[in-house]
Amino acid sequence: MAVYALAFIAYAIDLARRSAVAAKAADDAKAASVEASGAEAAEAAGGGTIVAAPPKRAASVAYGRSPSLRVGVALTVVAWLLHLAADITRGLAAGRVPWANMYEFALTGTLIITSVYLLVLVVSKHDLRFLGTFVTGLVLVLLGIATVNFYVSVVPLPPALQSAWLVIHVFVATSAVGFLALGFALSVVQLMQARRESIAASGTAAKQSFLATLPDSATLENLAYRVIIIGFILWTFTLMAGAIWAEAAWGRYWGWDTKEVWTFIIWVVYAGYIHARATRGWRGSRSAWLAIIGFSTVLFNFTIVNLFFKGLHAYSGL
Numbered sequence: 001m002a003v004y005a006l007a008f009i010a011y012a013i014d015l016a017r018r019s020a021v022a023a024k025a026a027d028d029a030k031a032a033s034v035e036a037s038g039a040e041a042a043e044a045a046g047g048g049t050i051v052a053a054p055p056k057r058a059a060s061v062a063y064g065r066s067p068s069l070r071v072g073v074a075l076t077v078v079a080w081l082l083h084l085a086a087d088i089t090r091g092l093a094a095g096r097v098p099w100a101n102m103y104e105f106a107l108t109g110t111l112i113i114t115s116v117y118l119l120v121l122v123v124s125k126h127d128l129r130f131l132g133t134f135v136t137g138l139v140l141v142l143l144g145i146a147t148v149n150f151y152v153s154v155v156p157l158p159p160a161l162q163s164a165w166l167v168i169h170v171f172v173a174t175s176a177v178g179f180l181a182l183g184f185a186l187s188v189v190q191l192m193q194a195r196r197e198s199i200a201a202s203g204t205a206a207k208q209s210f211l212a213t214l215p216d217s218a219t220l221e222n223l224a225y226r227v228i229i230i231g232f233i234l235w236t237f238t239l240m241a242g243a244i245w246a247e248a249a250w251g252r253y254w255g256w257d258t259k260e261v262w263t264f265i266i267w268v269v270y271a272g273y274i275h276a277r278a279t280r281g282w283r284g285s286r287s288a289w290l291a292i293i294g295f296s297t298v299l300f301n302f303t304i305v306n307l308f309f310k311g312l313h314a315y316s317g318l
Helices: 004-046 069-093 103-121 128-151 165-203 217-250 260-280 286-306
Strands: none
Touching: 004 069, 004 103, 004 128, 069 103, 069 217, 103 128, 103 165, 128 165, 128 260, 165 217, 217 260, 217 286, 260 286
8 A cells, every 4th residue: 555655646746747847838839829929010010021930849748758657657566566465365365266355355356456557558559657646546545445444354255155156256346347447537537638628618718737738538538438348348247147146056046135236237327328428429528427427336336235235245244
């Protein structure tokens, strides 16, 4: 958690630096515009051709070379390695996969979120390192809550969990959460970017921020849609695998248990998001809000449902 906190600080410093550079670029562009206007006025008044001085070059920085950004990514990798070691040692101590209760699910789930983030940095053609602030911040908060409120000692598995489906069903569920969390982060940034673009389009002068250095809202929306599609496919398998496991453990595929219902609610929300965007033209802020609502249902399912609703899936360990 300490290394994640340092990575979060490094990413935050990079965002602050981006804001400063964006503001300087805007000032330089404004100064260049004033100089060009002055040259045109002088030419018109003198009747001759006056060559204006070349405009000042707008501030341009190769963000990929930002020291704080490189430090943030390096610290994230170090934190991920420590996180992986903690997850593996928990599994070795328990003699099983480390996701049988809320603490272990949080430990593994946050590891998957970081893994998905690092994977996307490698495979994506877009530079998404700016998401480091949101990803490390989310992981840090979830790990802190899990450590303080959900920690339990290693205990034997209940009979219903002593199945190979524990490995398959829960691992796929945590993987789905990792992709959905990244889609959530992209959707939050998309809303912020869309608001900035709306202010700029209205002609109102707005304070320059780090958003000016990020992809436009349409690009962010497309990226969010792609990672959410992957998460939705994994969540669909989670729902199907859970039904098969329920039939093996309790003799029925579906029993309207609270956990089962909320798993289905999450699936319906994200299915609605995909359908609305693909066939109804729900683009922009509406699709972003649907993605945010979807991840809110995921968090509700993990926290409120596990803590306050009892049922056959009451495996919080608390």
